[in-house]
Amino acid sequence: MARRKDSALPPARSVALEVISQVLDKGRDVQAALDYQLNNQKITAQDSALCTELVYGFLRYKGRIEALLGLFLKDSSKLPKKAASVMGLAAYEMLYLDRIPVYASVDWCVGYVKKRFSLGLGKLTNAVLRNLDRMGEKAHDMESIRKEGMSDIALLAAWHSMPEWIVSAWMEAYGEERTQVLLANAQKHAPLGIRVNQTFEAGMDLVNELANDGKSIETIGYGVMYPAGSQPAELKTMINDGLISRQSMASQEVLREALPETWEGPVWDCCCGRGGKTYALLEQDVDVTFASDTSRKRLLGMREEAERLAMYPPESLLMSAAEPPKKGSPLEENPPATILADVPCSGFGTLSRRPDVRYHRTTEGISDLVEVQKAIMENTFSVLKDGGLLVYMTCTINPDENEKQVQAFLERHPEAKLEKEWHTPDDSPYGEYFYVALLRKP
Numbered sequence: 001m002a003r004r005k006d007s008a009l010p011p012a013r014s015v016a017l018e019v020i021s022q023v024l025d026k027g028r029d030v031q032a033a034l035d036y037q038l039n040n041q042k043i044t045a046q047d048s049a050l051c052t053e054l055v056y057g058f059l060r061y062k063g064r065i066e067a068l069l070g071l072f073l074k075d076s077s078k079l080p081k082k083a084a085s086v087m088g089l090a091a092y093e094m095l096y097l098d099r100i101p102v103y104a105s106v107d108w109c110v111g112y113v114k115k116r117f118s119l120g121l122g123k124l125t126n127a128v129l130r131n132l133d134r135m136g137e138k139a140h141d142m143e144s145i146r147k148e149g150m151s152d153i154a155l156l157a158a159w160h161s162m163p164e165w166i167v168s169a170w171m172e173a174y175g176e177e178r179t180q181v182l183l184a185n186a187q188k189h190a191p192l193g194i195r196v197n198q199t200f201e202a203g204m205d206l207v208n209e210l211a212n213d214g215k216s217i218e219t220i221g222y223g224v225m226y227p228a229g230s231q232p233a234e235l236k237t238m239i240n241d242g243l244i245s246r247q248s249m250a251s252q253e254v255l256r257e258a259l260p261e262t263w264e265g266p267v268w269d270c271c272c273g274r275g276g277k278t279y280a281l282l283e284q285d286v287d288v289t290f291a292s293d294t295s296r297k298r299l300l301g302m303r304e305e306a307e308r309l310a311m312y313p314p315e316s317l318l319m320s321a322a323e324p325p326k327k328g329s330p331l332e333e334n335p336p337a338t339i340l341a342d343v344p345c346s347g348f349g350t351l352s353r354r355p356d357v358r359y360h361r362t363t364e365g366i367s368d369l370v371e372v373q374k375a376i377m378e379n380t381f382s383v384l385k386d387g388g389l390l391v392y393m394t395c396t397i398n399p400d401e402n403e404k405q406v407q408a409f410l411e412r413h414p415e416a417k418l419e420k421e422w423h424t425p426d427d428s429p430y431g432e433y434f435y436v437a438l439l440r441k442p
């Protein structure tokens, strides 16, 4: 059940507050929590758009906003949680939403805190927000939140709202300059990417039509990119009709870099999810014979995609790619010559689309993921035909899951040959970061 809106707050802020609490306190996925609340609350399209912007924006800047507000609070941990969250939302509006006048953000926030908590807390909220406003440009300067004795890593982590351990790992593996670029890019919004279904006869005509619709900003092959935040209404019908699919430009790019035109069949997409890459490959005539996942729901979604796209699905297998195929499995009878392992990962390459990921990951959780990835690599490499290709892919920026994972694999398997290693360039305009390694079995 969607919780009722808090009537003491304007509708967009009320729903945003509930979604943020679902994400931060209950560990829900941001888009799922937002979809659920927006579908169950009666709010206008305009409020819905503002709510979406507030949720995504606040999650992107939470650490920075808390540090800025902390400059004017003796002990922010003593604030009631909800009061701290509304103050954060109001601060986000003041700092990043030019179209909302500062007084309006202060008014709704202070009014709410007074009504829900106390006059005293309302006065404190007013003072803190006014002080933030007085900071002017200084509120956009990282040095303004530096505390005495604070390390550079802690400062960067707070400013970019990232866990300190990931900033440390990036610094160690990639150096300060690259880390700064990656952190800054993680705050940006991702552009919208779509893929035209090339099995559709007039596919290229459609690409050309979209390229000239005055809304798109780039086309590559069958991919079309729209600016971040845009939702051209006409695309909805095309998606329903299977003419196009949502797929980020970065995801399309990593697949191109994996050189699918050279892959021999049969191909096994061993972590297929809902089939994003499966159908991108099938549309290009790559012989994806098997697709598997441990999630029944996702596997079902993958099969349903076939209907939408008017294509034949691959043989779907509910199984773990980290364990040998069961006796009599079709993988035994017809061993794959190419395996795409788009493995479960920490997702730090997709922060522009999923800013909540940074709050859900722990170092222990990542160690578990690294072990699963290792097991998937070991198992799939042994299932692979001699001379076959293992395509190891992640959507993260984390040396333990990318470069170090592949290096360790090569140390365990000196017979394997690393034919290509690639990651999305740091200055990519696509807003997401992928990694791929092509490993040949002798």
Ligand SMILES: C[S@@+](CC[C@H](N)C(=O)[O-])C[C@H]1O[C@@H](n2cnc3c(N)ncnc32)[C@H](O)[C@@H]1O
Residues within 6 Å of the ligand: 270, 271, 272, 273, 274, 275, 276, 277, 278, 292, 293, 294, 295, 298, 319, 320, 321, 322, 342, 343, 344, 345, 372, 376
């Ligand atoms: C990065 S997602 C795959 C995304 C998908 N390839 C796409 O392009 O849409 C990783 C997938 O691996 C699945 N998974 C997790 N552990 C697995 C395992 N041991 N074997 C197979 N799949 C697994 C997850 O359910 C998830 O769907």
